[in-house]
Amino acid sequence: MEPKQHLYLVDGSAYIFRAYHRLPPLTDPEGTPVGAVYGYTTMLWKLAEDLNKADGPTHLAVILDAGSESFRNEIYEDYKANRPPPPEDLVPQFPLIRDATRAFSLPCIEEQGFEADDLIASYAREATRRGWDVTIVSSDKDLMQLVGKCAEPHDGVEGGCIDMLDTMKNQRIDIPEVIEKFGVPPEKVGDVLALMGDSVDNVPGVYGVGPKTATKLIQEHGDLETALAAAPAMKKSKLQERLIEQAEQARLSKVLVTLKEDCNLPLDIDAFKLDAIPPEPLAAFLGKHGFTSLLKRLETGTGSPANTTQLNPAKPVTAAAGPSEGASRQPLPDMPAVDRSAYECITTEAALDQWIARAAQARMVAIDTETSALDAMRADLAGISMAVGPNQACYIPLSHGGTDMFAEKPEQVALDNALARLKPLLESDAVLKVGQNIKYDLNVLARHGIEVAPIDDTMIVSFDLDAGRSMDGIGGGHGMDELSERHLGHTTLTFKEICGTGKKAIPFGEVPLDRATEYAAEDADVTWRLHSVLKPRLSEEGGTRIYERVDRPLIPVVAQMERHGIKVDRDRLAHLSSQFAEALGALEQEIYTCCGQEFTIGSPKQLGEILFDKMGYKGGRKGKSGQYSTDQAVLEKLAGEGAEVATKVLEWRQLSKLRSTYTEALQAAINPDTGRVHTSYSLVGAQTGRLSSTEPNLQNIPIRTEIGREIRECFVAEPGNVLLSADYSQIELRLAAHMADVPSLKEAFAKGEDIHARTATEMFGTVDRDTRGRAKTINFAILYGISRWGLAGRLGVDPDEAQAMIDRYFERFPGIQRYIHETLEQVRERGYSETLFGRKTWFPRINSKNGAERQGSERAAINAPIQGTCADIIKRAMARMGPALAEAGLPDVKMLLQVHDELVFELPESDVAAASPVIERVMAEAALPAVRLDVPLGVEIGSGASWGAAH
Structure with missing residues (x-):
C-alpha cells in the first residue's frame, strides 16, 4: 500500500x-534592501531543519498574495481599505522573496x-x-476555519485531514486548540469572525461586538443566522438593537471571512x-545577495537543506562559534538551533570548577540568576546559569528543594561554597x-558580596539600536523572549510553563532540576x-557612542542607587493618607x-451617564464600547466651560490616585530589612532614553502643588544626614x-535672564504675571509640536488666536x-531622530497616511532630540558623580534618586x-x-531634612 501523502x-x-x-534594514552588495529577504x-x-521524517511532508509549496485586491473588493469596496501600503523599503523585496523560494527549488504559488x-483552502x-x-x-486566525476538516471517503480512498503548525510557537493547532482560542469548533469560527469583524481587514462585523460576545x-445559538433570527426576542439592549440594525452587515462580513475553496x-x-x-x-542566490553566513552553512553542510530529502536535516553541530564570529555585516552568525538537551546541571564542586575554568578561558560568559521573587532587594537566590557558546550552557542550583525543613533537598553545591568559587570569575x-x-x-549578587564587572547588557544594546522601531506593535519590546523570537527565530520556555500559574504555581526553587536546567540554561544560552x-x-x-559613553556606564550606577533606596516616614505617610481619605470623602459629598x-x-x-444624559452637558461622545468618554481632556473641557462637577471630579481623581499610588503604596513598599523604599529604574522604559521608575513610581509626584x-x-x-x-x-x-541656534535665547541664558520673561517681551511687548505664564506655556508647547487646537485648549483662547501666537513665536524665534x-x-x-550624543529614536509611522x-509621530519627533539629549546629559552626570x-x-555622599532633570542625594x-x-x-x-x-547648564541645589525641604 502506498504510504499516505502529507502536503505542507x-x-x-x-x-x-x-x-x-x-x-x-540590510542591503545587498548592489544596495538593494534585503532585510526581509534574509529573514524570510x-x-x-x-x-x-525543524520538520522531521516521522511527520514531515511528502509535498510542500509556499503560497503568496499576488496583489492587494481580490474578489472581496468587488463585494465590498472598503475591504482592507484601512491597511497602510507596505513600507517603502519592503516593496522591492517582494520579487526577491519569490526568488528565494524558487532558490530552494520549492513551488511558489x-x-x-x-x-x-x-489558494491554501483550495489546495x-x-x-x-x-x-x-x-x-x-x-498562525492566521482565518485559516483556523479549515482545521479538522476531513474529506469523505470515496472510491476506496480514505479522506485526508487538515491541521496547522505555528512555527513561531512551535505548536500544532488542531480542533482542541481552535476551541481554546475561539470557544467554538473550527466550522463555527467564521460565524464568530463575522460578528466581531476585523479592523485590520476592515471587515465591519457588528459594532460593539467583541470576541467574547461573538x-x-x-x-448559545449555534450559528450566525440563528443568532440574528433570535435577536428580536432578546432582552432589550444595545446588543439587541445592533444585531437587528446590522444584520446585513454581519451577513456581508460572513461572506468576506469565508474562505473560497x-x-x-x-x-x-x-x-x-x-x-x-x-x-x-540556492548557492547562487545566497552569493548574489551577500548572505555569507548561510552560504557557508550550505558549503560546509552544517544543517544544510541541500543534504536532505523531504526537508529532514542532519542533527546540527554543537560547536561554539568563536568570540569573533558573527561580526560580519549579516545579523545572524552561524549558530546551531537551540538544543535544551545539551545543557548541564551542575551539582558538584568539581563540575562547577570545570565550568568556571571554561568561562575564564572563553573571556566572555552569559549569566543569569534565578530567584524567588521579582524584587531584587528581597528575592532569595535559587540558582545561577552560565553560557559560553550556543548550547554550551549550564545551571547551578543553589537552594532548590521544598521550603519545609523536612523536605528532601536535591544534590547541589552549598550556596556559600558555590558563590565563593564564582566570585573571582564574576569580578x-x-x-x-x-x-x-x-x-x-x-543587585541580587551584590547582596551576596559579589560586585560583577565588566558587563554588557543585551537589553540595553537592543534599545540603543532599535528604540521605537516597531510598526503596529510588532517586535517592539526589548525583553528576552521578544528578542529571541525576532533575532533568533526561537521561542523560549516561559516562566509559567515551568512554575505554573494561579493556585498551582510553585516557587522556582521547587521546580525539578531537569526542568529548571532547561529553563535557566536556555536564558543564558539565548543571552549569549x-x-x-x-x-x-x-x-x-x-550605536557604539551612545552605548559605551552613556548607557553601559550607567548600569552599575543605577543598580547601586536601587540598593541604597530612600527612607520614608511611615507615620507621616499614614497621617497624610488619612487626611487624603477625609478630603476624598468631602469631595464625594460635594460631587x-x-x-x-x-x-x-x-x-x-x-x-458619563450622569454628566451627559442626566445633567445635559454638551460634547459627550461614545466610544466603541457604547459608553461616554470621561477622560481628562473631556473633564478639563467641561471644567473650562464652568462645570463645577467636572472640576471636582478632576480633583477627586488626582487625590484618589495620589493616595493609592503614594501614601498607601509607599507604606507597603518599605523594605522590612532596610526600612527604606527601593524603586526600580528601567533604562529602556522611555523611547527617548529617559529613565522610568516603577514599584513604586517616584517620578510622577506633582512638582508644583501643595499635595506633591x-x-x-x-x-x-537618616538621623545626622540631610537630603540634597x-x-x-x-x-x-x-x-x-x-x-535651534536662537541668538536671543542663547543671549538670555548667558546673562542669566528669566527666559519666560524674555519670551513674554518678544511675544507680547510687556511682562506681567499673565504674559509670563502664557509665554511659559508657549515655550514648552512649541517644543512638543503642539497644534493650534492644543495650544488653544491650554491657554483658553480660540484656535485662530492660538495660531496667531504660534506664528508670532516663529517670527520672533525663526x-x-x-x-x-x-x-x-x-x-x-x-x-529616526538623533540626540547630540547619537541616540536614535525610530518613528516608523512618520510617513503614515x-x-x-503621522501627526503623533511628528509631535514626538520634534521633541525627541531635545528630551533625549536631556536624558543623555543627566545620565553622563550620574555616571561621573561617584568618581x-x-x-x-x-565617600559618604550617596545618590538615591533620579527624577527627570533632578538628582537626590x-x-x-x-x-x-x-x-x-x-x-x-x-552636572554643569x-x-x-x-x-x-552654546548655553550654560544651570543647576539649582537645595538641602533639608526631607525631600520637600530640599526641593
Missing part, C-alpha cells in the same frame, strides 16, 4: 511581514484576484479529497513533490559578563546568542450634591536654544521653526558645603567633552 502549505505572506519586522530565507531554512488564504480541499493529510504552516452568541489551481499538487534540494540555485576584569537586564543580577547578534550592529549602525444623587465616581460609565510637596515631605534622611536636591534649570529650553522643519525632514527621510498616526565625589574625599549635614559645588560642577559639565554647548 506555507503561508508565505505571513512569513514576509514577520521577517521584515524581525530584522533591521532563514525562516524557510529553519522550517526545513500566487493567483491574481485571490488571497493566499483562498487543502483538493489534497484531502485525494486522501492526503494537510498541514498549513501559519463567541457567547454562537455558543474552489479556486482554479495554478499548478497541480503532484508538482509539489519534495525531492533532494539542488544546492546550485574578574579579564572576563566579560553578559546579561539580559543585568542590573537585576547585579543575542549578544553575538546585536553587539556587532552597534559599530555598523552608529453628589452637584449631581443630585450618589453614584460610583470611579465608574466612567456611571459618570506634602508627599515629598515624607521622604526623609540638584535640579537642572530649564534644561530643555537651554538645549532648544543651542540646537530658529525654532527652522529646527522643527529640518528635524521633521530628516526623520521622514531617515526614519493615517493623519492621527568625582570620591576624588573630593566625600543623602549625605552627612557636615558635607553639604563641600559636596554642593562638586555636584553642581559635574556633563556634556563635555563630547558636546560643547
